[in-house]
Amino acid sequence: xxxxxxxxxxxxxxxxxxxxxxxxxxxxxxxxxxxxxxxxxxxxxxxxxxxxxxxxxxxxxxxxxxxxxxxxxxxxxxxxxxxxxxxxxxxxxxxxxxxxx
Numbered sequence: 001x002x003x004x005x006x007x008x009x010x011x012x013x014x015x016x017x018x019x020x021x022x023x024x025x026x027x028x029x030x031x032x033x034x035x036x037x038x039x040x041x042x043x044x045x046x047x048x049x050x051x052x053x054x055x056x057x058x059x060x061x062x063x064x065x066x067x068x069x070x071x072x073x074x075x076x077x078x079x080x081x082x083x084x085x086x087x088x089x090x091x092x093x094x095x096x097x098x099x100x101x
Contacts, residue, residue, distance in 0.1 A: 015075020022078045025085035026066040030058070032092045039096070 043049040
């Protein structure tokens with residue numbers, strides 16, 4: 001276990017762009033979720049919907065879990081998640097723009 005954590009630390013430097021991108025995209029997703037719910041949209045994910053009532057827990061979960069994932073998962077394995085987050089963010093922005101305009 002200790003060796004794998006040290007290996008994760010060593011690989012963090014080699015995949016900093018992927019890992020930081022993953023964390024930033026999850027924070028953008030959180031920001032869009034909060035914006036959308038404040039505009040009257042409904043969160044479809046039941047787990048996230050329950051966290052929206054407690055902002056501190058929501059922030060901690062949406063910050064600590066992605067940081068932990070980025071720390072432990074090799075950067076190249078984050079690429080599908082990064083692509084999916086780009087798709088989700090694009091979809092959310094499209095829906096917000098269509099509704100607002």
